[in-house]
Amino acid sequence: MLFTLRPFRHEDLIALVKHANDATVAAHLTDAFPHPYTEAHGRAFLEQALQSPPLRRCIELNGGCVGAIGLHPKTDLWRRNLELGYWLAKEHRGQGIMPEAIRQMVRLGFEAFPEVTRIYATPFGRNIASQKALEKAGFTLEAKLIGTLVKNGRVEDEWIYAVRRG
DSSP: OOOEEEOOOGGGHHHHHHHHTSHHHHTTSOTTSOSSOOHHHHHHHHHHHHHSTTTEEEEEETTEEEEEEEEEEOOGGGTTEEEEEEEEOGGGTTSSHHHHHHHHHHHHHHHHOTTOOEEEEOOBTTOHHHHHHHHHTTOEEEEEEEEEEEETTEEEEEEEEEEEOO
């Protein structure tokens, strides 16, 4: 499936809200990702994404925004790390898009941040699809933290995957 990673644009708002408002998207992300996902949420996200273009990318397929992927720089003791976050519209999952989007984002992250040595992601233990996407993109499982998260009243395991420079 041919897709493009590109900076977000204001005109992505309608597609962004349409796809991000799916409960299955929010179910696998932090509570900071709202559900329902409104037009106001989409506008706020786009404003932030447009201020940091190398860090947030739209996953564009057939001319429309169908997902998002981003790198979040860490500070203090973790300053040589970037955290990876991503989601994809339900109808485009399982088509090999996400592993390739992750690979492209890793290249971008290491190019844009020469001091960074590690990019990591923390899928829920039950999110097998995300774990497989990370593994296909070259990430290694570093840790399984049992019962550390709470999402929608349910205790979740946190798995930590990472890829290192070089």
